[in-house]
Amino acid sequence: MPLSAIDLAKQFYDKNPGITPGHRLCPGCAAPTIVKIALMTAIANGYEPVVALATGCLEVSTTIYPYSAWNVPYIHNAFENVSATISGVETAFKAAKKRGEIPADKKLAFFAFGGDGGTYDIGLQSLSGAVERGHKFIYIVYDNEGYMNTGNQRSGSTPTGSDTTTAPVGKKMSGKVQLKKNIVEIMAAHENVYVATVALTDTFDFMKKIEKALAFDGPSFIAAHSACVRFWRVADDQAVETSKLAVETLYWPLYEVERGVYRVTKKIKDPKPVSEYIKSQGRFSAMLKRPDAQEIIDELQQYVTARYERLLALEEATKDKPVRGPWSKKDVQTDEHAM
Amino acid sequence: MAELKGWKDIPIGGLVVEPGSAKKYQTGTWRVLRPIFQSENCINCMFCWLYCPDQSIVVELVDGKPKMKGFDYYSCKGCGLCANVCPKNIDPKTKQPVADEKKAIIMKPETDFVEE
Ligand SMILES: Cc1ncc(C[n+]2csc(CCOP(=O)(O)OP(=O)(O)O)c2C)c(N)n1
Ligand code: SF4
Ligand code: SF4
Ligand code: SF4
Ligand SMILES: [Mg+2]
Numbered sequence: 448m449p450l451s452a453i454d455l456a457k458q459f460y461d462k463n464p465g466i467t468p469g470h471r472l473c474p475g476c477a478a479p480t481i482v483k484i485a486l487m488t489a490i491a492n493g494y495e496p497v498v499a500l501a502t503g504c505l506e507v508s509t510t511i512y513p514y515s516a517w518n519v520p521y522i523h524n525a526f527e528n529v530s531a532t533i534s535g536v537e538t539a540f541k542a543a544k545k546r547g548e549i550p551a552d553k554k555l556a557f558f559a560f561g562g563d564g565g566t567y568d569i570g571l572q573s574l575s576g577a578v579e580r581g582h583k584f585i586y587i588v589y590d591n592e593g594y595m596n597t598g599n600q601r602s603g604s605t606p607t608g609s610d611t612t613t614a615p616v617g618k619k620m621s622g623k624v625q626l627k628k629n630i631v632e633i634m635a636a637h638e639n640v641y642v643a644t645v646a647l648t649d650t651f652d653f654m655k656k657i658e659k660a661l662a663f664d665g666p667s668f669i670a671a672h673s674a675c676v677r678f679w680r681v682a683d684d685q686a687v688e689t690s691k692l693a694v695e696t697l698y699w700p701l702y703e704v705e706r707g708v709y710r711v712t713k714k715i716k717d718p719k720p721v722s723e724y725i726k727s728q729g730r731f732s733a734m735l736k737r738p739d740a741q742e743i744i745d746e747l748q749q750y751v752t753a754r755y756e757r758l759l760a761l762e763e764a765t766k767d768k769p770v771r772g773p774w775s776k777k778d779v780q781t782d783e784h785a786m
Numbered sequence: 787m788a789e790l791k792g793w794k795d796i797p798i799g800g801l802v803v804e805p806g807s808a809k810k811y812q813t814g815t816w817r818v819l820r821p822i823f824q825s826e827n828c829i830n831c832m833f834c835w836l837y838c839p840d841q842s843i844v845v846e847l848v849d850g851k852p853k854m855k856g857f858d859y860y861s862c863k864g865c866g867l868c869a870n871v872c873p874k875n876i877d878p879k880t881k882q883p884v885a886d887e888k889k890a891i892i893m894k895p896e897t898d899f900v901e902e
Binding site: 453456460477478484511517650683685687688 | 871
């Protein structure tokens with residue numbers, strides 16, 4: 448059971464779970480709170496977190512020499528291989544346990560954090576490999592829908608109609624023309640994986656999913672809506688509001704897929720029009736001035752409605768039908784190397 | 787702010803050996819708006835503490851219960867998220883912001899405090 452804000456404060460008021468103040472993420476950036484909530488949940492459940500980080504805003508801003516904002520074991524490798532890195536860390540831990548160098552009852556939680564660029568695009572194959580090999584880790588993408596650290600370039604996650612430096616809105620082009628890649632479905636298509644979406648607006652749902660991921664006997668993938676106040680062009684205090692609108696408009700449906708079984712964890716009875724989400728953010732304002740703006744919004748509306756209906760249908764169709772039974776111990780390939 | 791060290795004084799390989807050393811780095815100088823705490827209106831729900839991206843909400847335990855005490859202005863970047871999520875800043879009926887004197891957190895321009 449996730450703790451309330453009051454109970455979390457009771458336990459962590461004088462600690463800085465994960466990252467300390469003094470990091471140099473923009474004022475109001477959603478990313479550090481996502482880290483904090485994930486790590487507090489792990490610590491509250493008796494785990495010691497270990498963190499690997501892909502290159503991106505979160506990494507760059509928390510590790511500016513000669514400082515580090517991290518107060519848990521932490522490793523950065525490169526933009527494209529955070530999942531390979533955490534696989535190695537997890538395997539080394541298992542090997543050390545086997546050799547008796549680490550007490551058998553020590554509970555570590557291995558987290559990998561990556562931006563959307565590092566997840567949807569450049570780190571996808573190392574992520575898929577690590578999940579396929581069945582390493583016990585929790586991958587969290589803080590999805591700010593663009594390559595933000597390098598100044599707002601388009602990624603596979605950038606939504607249609609958003610203005611970026613590599614897909615700018617102009618007379619000829621309406622910004623990004625493709626839909627956002629559905630990374631959640633891609634990850635859910637792996638065997639024996641727990642996959643979920645989370646948003647800051649619902650911290651209870653967020654923590655519950657982290658708890659599930661911690662208890663799950665295999666890898667987990669969590670996609671977190673992560674407002675970039677800088678390049679989404681919203682006010683500094685809007686990280687939670689945008690996540691609320693994202694959920695209420697079905698732009699960011701809250702659901703989970705556990706071994707192929709779908710569950711919509713927050714049902715939205717009367718969704719707000721997706722235009723409310725689009726109109727609340729400056730990254731869409733250039734697109735909104737174009738004559739085809741209504742068409743673009745209508746298409747997006749159709750897409751999010753259809754996707755939600757499909758999720759509800761999948762929930763019904765997959766009820767109690769996991770595609771793979773509980774992970775059998777002798778299948779854990781990573782153990783072969785843990786000598 | 788920590789002083790810059792010469793090459794003989796830094797750990798071999800330029801390693802950063804102190805966890806969480808970023809705490810020494812002052813980000814409070816970035817602030818354009820300053821959050822002001824009006825404790826009489828606070829219900830100690832800890833939402834501001836939970837959401838602050840810079841862990842700049844000062845909390846103390848009083849009789850085992852967490853109490854909001856104010857802000858750490860050394861690190862607070864003035865984003866205003868704490869004020870935005872504070873339930874006391876919104877009228878539950880109209881969903882509109884309440885008058886400033888009823889809020890538990892108000893944001894004021896940093897220029898109001900230049901003499902300090
Ligand atoms: C192989 C490689 N290519 C390019 C870069 C430059 N680079 C550093 S961070 C970054 C953007 C990261 O985007 P994302 O993963 O979405 O994280 P964000 O900065 O948005 O949080 C880029 C392109 C790099 N470090 N390595
Ligand atoms: S550019 Fe965006 S994602 Fe990066 S630190 Fe600033 S607000 Fe956060
Ligand atoms: S969010 Fe508002 S009411 Fe809740 S603890 Fe903070 S200041 Fe007090
Ligand atoms: S203004 Fe922002 S940084 Fe400062 S205490 Fe509030 S939420 Fe934290
Ligand atoms: Mg990004």
